[in-house]
Amino acid sequence: MNHLQRLRRPSVLKLVSLIFVENYVRASKTTIWAVGSSHIVQNPRFYRTKKAEKSENGQNLDETSTTDSRISRAARQEAQGALLEYLHSTRSLQFMDAENMSRNSPIFVEKLLKNVEKEENIGRSLARFLRYHPINEFEPFFESMGLKPSDYSSLLPRNLMFLNDDDMLMENYHVFCNYGIERNKIGKIYKEATEVFRYAGGVLQSKLQSFEDLGLSQSTVIKVVASCPYLLIGNIHKEFSMVLEKLRSAGIEYEWIERHLFEGNSYNWSHMLELLSIFGKMGCSKEELGGVISQHPGLLFEGSGSTSSTLIGFLLKFGSSVNEIRSLFLQFPQIQVWKFAWNLRNCYHFLIEIEMDVQDIGRILRLYSALLGLCSLKKVNSVLANLNTGKKRVCEVIKENPQVLKNWVLGSRVKPLPDSGEALRSQMMKTKFLLSLGFVENSSKMRKALREFRDSNTSGTKKHYQTQDQLKTS
Template identity: 55%
Template sequence: MTSLQKLRLPHLIKYVSLLCTETKFRPSKSNLYVNGSYHILQHLRFCRTESVVNLRNGGNIGELANKSSVVRKEAQAALLEYLHCTRSLQIMDAENMSRNAPEFFDRLLKRVDIDCAKVRGSLARFLRYHPINEFEPFFESIGLKRNEYALFLPQKMMFLNDDKSLLENYYVLCNYGVARSRVGKIYKEAREVFQYECGVLQSKMQAYENLGLRQPLVVKIIASSPRLLIGNVNREFVEVLETLKKLEIEYDFLEEHISEGDSYDWKCMLELMCLLSELGLSEGQLGKILTHHPDLLLVCSGRITFCLFGLLIKFGLTLIDVQNVFLQFPQISVVKFSTNLCKCYKFLMEINTDVQDIGRIICSYTLLLGSSELKKVRSLLGALNCGKNRLREMVKNDPYVLKKFVRGVRVDRLPEENRALDVKLVKTKFLLSLGFVEDSNEMEKALKVYRGRGEELQERFDCLVDIGLSREEAISVVRVYPQTLNQSKDVIETKVGCFVKDLGYTMTDLLSYPAVVSYTMQRVKLRLLMYKWLKDKRAVHPKLSLSTLLSCSEKRFVKFYVNSLPRGIEICYCLFKLLIKMGRGRGKGKKQSAIAARDDNGSGEDEKLPVRRRGRPQKPLKDDIDEVDEIEKIDEEDVDEEDSKVLSKSTNENGRKRKKPSQVKENGDSAIEENGTKTNSTALIKSVGYRQNGSRRKNKPRRAAEVGVECK
């Protein structure tokens, strides 16, 4: 029994559903029972599709039309019936307006609210009591957009039959063969045509047929150039036809290549044909060119060809060269040819090609450049694995290599062995000129030690010769100390000039210790000026070598030289500030020059510099006095003192008590205390420390507080 119920239940449900659909039956609130089951049909849904439910409950037909094509077709049929039967428009016009005006149709449907499933009747009832402006669907059906025909809507008319001249001329154009969708362009560009009296428009079109043109060609010409229908027969158009006839070009040429969607300027086309004739082309050659390349004349009415002509003349082509370009014009559109030519020019500019070379390449290989759609420079450099210089040389030596760089062609990487070999050969040649033996161990070491290309090394070596060294002396310098050539030419000139001119040393001193060039200028100046001051005080040996002064560590220099006199740290600090004010120009000097600018030495007392904190503005202190005057002042005071009693006396100077010898000795490594922060005296020298050439280790990062109390 249970199995029998399972077999009969689906059939029963299907039968009840069909019955409810046909009789519009609505289930009652009571539950439907089936023998052997409890509430089997309690949740059974007896309903139609979503659109029918919305129609029963009242809905917007515009929303339904977007979901159902059937509803949309019924609404279009209702609009067609209204326009044809109620408004008495021709059936073709009514059908065109109901089907080819989608924007107007959608706006109309959004205004209609219905309460039953009869879409057609609901829309017809709405149109009966809410007449529409018939000019809106008419203008949209002939090819105009809403923003275009908004200005053409009549102010005192809303029914199309009221404008008889419009409909009459519209029918003339349609009967002549003009597509209804093309009439809108004629109305937009030549509105006067639709105000002609009966027979005027037909006579104008017949006048163009009398020139020997077939009716399909006249239709295309009218649709593309509506202003030909205004006034008499256009004179420029007639001259174009006569010129084509002289060139032995049939009118079928125009019928085949003219597009109704384009607009043509017949005067511009006539000027282009005259220009091409002035290049020296015969009528046969010009006719052949236009026959094989009609886009030269018809695309944008020949304006693109005018631009191409001016571009070629600007690049330096002669009239004969331009003539050859048009005679050998490739089988691509003139727009594509001009675009490729401009992109090739941009390509040559991006790889830094000289202007003369660009002009030469374009003049000699115009057809090649116009036919090649090149890749972008960035992607091409990545594919070739080379730089712009090498790519530029390749193009200059053989412009036909551009054929390999067009889009769609795979580009292989260039070999790198030849490039590395050339660099090594130039560098080896330079080292051989210095006296190195080829294929020796010294040569292998020199190739690693000397950094840079051969041309750069030669330029730096010539710089040493130009500053006053003989060639033999320069060779000895670079062989004893190779790192000299690892600096740029400007750096070498600046350091040697500072050593000789500013500090008063000779080239002989430089030859005795070539490593002077490797130190920073500030380190060299500070130590040598400090040594000069110590010599004047007779505190050091008067003939110390440069290597002893410059190569020693910061700690050793401070211990044996700066602290050799009680005021050594003060003098060193003043010298340091003076060098900062003169400007070092890079590195730490920039930071410390800003710090030194806030220092005040005018009182002669211990300077109290507040600890600098990161991110907080610092109030400026008193203005600095001239450090040179301060050094001279300290020197004059030291003259009156005996050198033997400098460390044993405690005197007052400028209102400041000098520390006891024990205190001086104890605080030899911490010269000045500021706000509870002690600063090591070696900070003076560390700020201008020596960094060995070739070392790529970064300087140790320092906090702003450390910088603020440095170099005291």
């Protein structure tokens, strides 16, 4: 049976493929695998490359909306004080709201300062400006909630300027504040679930309580709501409650879930439920499922399980049996799932680039997936140069002992392969061939011909040197 053409356990593969096609590939720009078409982590970026400036509440100010560093700290503080006085005393906003808006809307404050930048007394001048030039209070309000101008520009009400004119918005905003959700995290909720701020009195509070009724602590609810605002829309999300139930039945407590949720991330609980169902279909017991998820939270939370499910699909396409995949996950190494998948992908391309036979590639990927997932290989050209050999011999070395790949990872010193004797045999064959054509041994013409023979075999040489006359005249 050709493992690269026929797949085992089609029922499980069908489920994995469904997840892969519907939930993952549509949003990705991917390359097509030469063999066993599947997608695995393509150019992931998990960390910022530039440290962002932060406002007083810790929110990031990206490079498109950073404040003017030329404005002095004293001038900025005076402007914040004037804005606080205006919002609280003139506009009658609650002091906590006014203070948060004035301290955590640096971009808006900078815009205000441009109106009085030539004045000596910034605070007094700005107070006078605000007296005669009412501001759109929704701008500093949304910014203080953690939104950038590019985020909230489309969210600004068309016919309102003053926050107190939108009682429903402020009431639901205060429900979140009083529940313990940080003010600079509420912006994400507003952006992703705006309708929540249109709920009538008491509705939002009852929804938050319904999460606690599932057995979640208040601190867990805060993390869930901050990361997945859409769960507040409609009734309790069915998939969310089913994931909780499956994890609880596997021995995983809700406190564990809280520890591994990050408010800055978004989670798709439908994807997580599908992954847990796949593990069940692969024959994992509740105890095994609880053990592997507890030890490797990334299996569930990285990409909401999509990375793990597509990794399963990739292995199935190369002929791995369900039991082999189950065994891999039950003994999954201490490495991030995306990194494991990334390494596996690069190893696959390494084998393709050295022109290994597809049957051998399939066998190695199937039998040594745990090894390949741990190997961050050097580039092929670098390995060949350090080994001082060609692709053909590297293929043979890997086929004889795939464990050799771990000696060629990034950061390692790759030693040349020992002489196999092939070079000497090749040299003797070339010399014999040239002598048969009439070359004089050790002559300058023979040495020149041997140099031109380098990196060629005898059959290649016959093609290169078409006739005896061509050789003798070279």
